[in-house]
Amino acid sequence: MMKGPNSYYISKYKLPLDEYFTFGLSVDCVIFGYQEGEIKVLLVQRSLEPFKDQWALIGDLVEPDQNLCDAANNVLERLTGLKNIYMKQFFAFGNVDRHPLDRVVTVGYFSLVNSLNYNPIASSWAKSAKWFNINDLPELAFDHCTILQKGIETLKNEVRHKPTGFELLPLKFTLLELQLLYEALLGCKFDKSNFRKKILEMNILKPLNETKENVSHRPAKLFKYDVERYKKLEEEGFSFQL
Amino acid sequence: MMKGPNSYYISKYKLPLDEYFTFGLSVDCVIFGYQEGEIKVLLVQRSLEPFKDQWALIGDLVEPDQNLCDAANNVLERLTGLKNIYMKQFFAFGNVDRHPLDRVVTVGYFSLVNSLNYNPIASSWAKSAKWFNINDLPELAFDHCTILQKGIETLKNEVRHKPTGFELLPLKFTLLELQLLYEALLGCKFDKSNFRKKILEMNILKPLNETKENVSHRPAKLFKYDVERYKKLEEEGFSFQL
DNA sequence: TGTACTTATAGTATTTTTAACTTTAAGCAT
């Protein structure tokens, strides 16, 4: 691709047209996980200036011939090796001074991963990667604190109305595990019996003929989230609500 | 501001660093209004190529030293003369091919205006401006159809959970007017008595000692939306729901 | 083998909310 500012733009602009095509564009990913009953977010420690050694969201400049969402998926894959992960754009951050040296507008994406047993790949711009509890975060580089908070807010809002939360669980899970996840996400307690009833009545869980193993008490049935069923129900007007 | 790509970027990039700073950035505004019981959107007819004579959202390139939201407010003000209007960013559109000639990433904002009695200002890039029913839209330039639909979706979603809808009404309104607005927004019917009860119990409306005039039947009381009260209630955990 | 313990699962009762409908009141017009 070799395009440049075109002459059809009208002459009202204050600056030469070239100067309107000087924006840098980046994506930043808030990668959520779920571990030991807590919602976590994956951060990297920068190995470069500016903000060297500080924790930051993982992100990168977008290539001139790259779609925004592809850039975001790329960043995630480079760090975690994971593909085809649930991902959602939540906000564009475009204040003039958000980047100390250049004019870079960044678009925030969040993704939800369930398998935490992979190695975050250390790369040239990051010394290390680490999961942090979303209620106990370090100081962050750039305006990443703002971005992260907005991401958390969006996630918490989304999981109420859409069955997005399941992405944080392994494929097979028990009803109690699901309940604990939602308690962590929404910061509230549910009555066990009622939660069970409510979620089962939605008919979006497929019961498996398997039970949890290696537990020292009665093992619970395992369930699977049935995306197909949900989509069908959604078309018929059903709306998820917890 | 005269910044340029800085040397702290690492060398993994495929292209010379300069070429990452060639993005154009624009904002596009979906301006909603409410007239004769219908939700409207303000569109302009382009007077320039590309897409000359076609209807489009109103938008513009962002200045290199301008915040995103300021750019959006500017666009609205230039077209309508209105300041301090409710405005909300809803999505960034960044596909490579969304603009036929340049790489321009655009950020969508929507705003809600109530006073429809002003003159949309014809400008150098727009022949005319016109309100369209959101259920009866013309063909649109660029990817503005996608942008507009996403804006409508976001608005419809937002008005359920936040008292944003009031922005579409005049300062003083009757309960029936409010009901009709929400019926238009959500595409459903409410029971008059129940709607009334529900909204009044929220305690976010301030009853005025005035009534609707020039009606050939019993005039209804006028109410005002009480933002302060809502904000206080919100802090206490109240959440708007219709 | 059986008893204690833990969690799963099912069921019931109570309260609260939602939804549908009815009644009365208030103003305008003739």
Place this chain on the structure above:
DNA sequence: ATGCTTAAAGTTAAAAATACTATAAGTACA
């Protein structure tokens, strides 16, 4: 004064949310 229209308040029945109770099914250990 009568009829018409809409405002505004009240009533009732159904449904949903919530709190609570009872039973079942497995493990662990004496």
